[in-house]
Amino acid sequence: MKLSQKAKNINPAVTLALTSKAMDMIKEGIDVINFSSGEPDFETPDYIKKAGIDAIENFSLYSHSDGVKELREAITKKLHNENNLKYSYNQIIVCHGAKQALNNAFFAILNEGDEVIIPAPYWASYPEIVKKCGGKPVFIYTQKEDLFKVNVNMLKEALTSKTKAIIINSPNNPTGMVYTEDELKEIANFVVENDLFVISDELYEKLIYSNKIKHTSIASLDKEIYDRTIVINGFSKCYAMSGWRIGYTASNKKIATIMANVQNHTTSSVNVIAQRAALEALTSSNPILENILYEFKKRRDYTAQRISDIPMLSSLRPKGAFYQFIDVSKLFGYTIDDITINDSEDVAKILLDKYRVCVVPCNMFGYDKYIRLSYTTSMQNIVEGINRIEQFVKQNF
């Protein structure tokens, strides 16, 4: 039986595999601290849930395949007011999470063999989505000294005649770094000069922990880069709505029309109930964000400080998102109970099996010397989990 080679090239989602092992252990009654989750640990606020419940009573048929018009209009207002971006509602496509938005975007722009520059560390699904759409991921390994951000010199080195697009993810998963407007301007000039596209993943845009740092969408910098950017955004992270599965793209009209056709023949519209709930999230004046930001900032401050106090580990203080990206390479080469630590996966396995702490090894993000810790769990769990990590290091090294 011969299956598709293209499909067989897609790697499994390791984050989910590790989380599910931790979940199985928790079900068996083992007290595991789970730092692997990539979603807020808050419930969707009641006023948004209520809009979903009302929608069940009132909307049960297909919506337009590109999304409910009121929602697309609300998204254009948001993009205008918050991001200085002007779109009409028919340039917006509401998708099944930011993940489908990314799939639509790459499907729309890639031909077989086109290269996509992915700055590493990267969110694990990017290379797989690019491959699925016929493209070839080309990685740039950014450095801690550059705050894990890509610059024009690095881009020049990665550029070939096949380069089609660059992914920019700011705030970044897994590093928590945020690009400044000046940094984005340089990248934008490079993109325009070399006739490329940018896929700008802005899913964590509201989760920034300093008033002095501002999120900038690269598409807002000028008309030329606007035309070449597909903005990716959604409701999963900033509105605690990961399970509702609502994301969207904003792009020039020509690309939007192609993505609309792709989506129409894939899933049609996102379910209307979730779309109505997202509309409420966007148009209500309820202060959900302040509460989420306040809580995450407290956890970020605590986590960053505790990790920097543990010998052998090092980490930059994240500016946004909800992840701590931790260098564990000083532990490599040591042997613990017959297991020699060679990479981040060995560290993650020992932490889970022996210390009951679940973290994500960053080999799947392109960085084998790092683990990712999500502070999407209670402060009490964070304190206990970091105590265990500290114990692991102090007992063994």
Ligand SMILES: Cc1ncc(COP(=O)(O)O)c(C=O)c1O
């Ligand atoms: C950087 C980034 N982009 C996209 C996604 C996908 O988000 P969604 O849940 O909206 O599909 C994630 C989810 O973890 C992410 O971290």
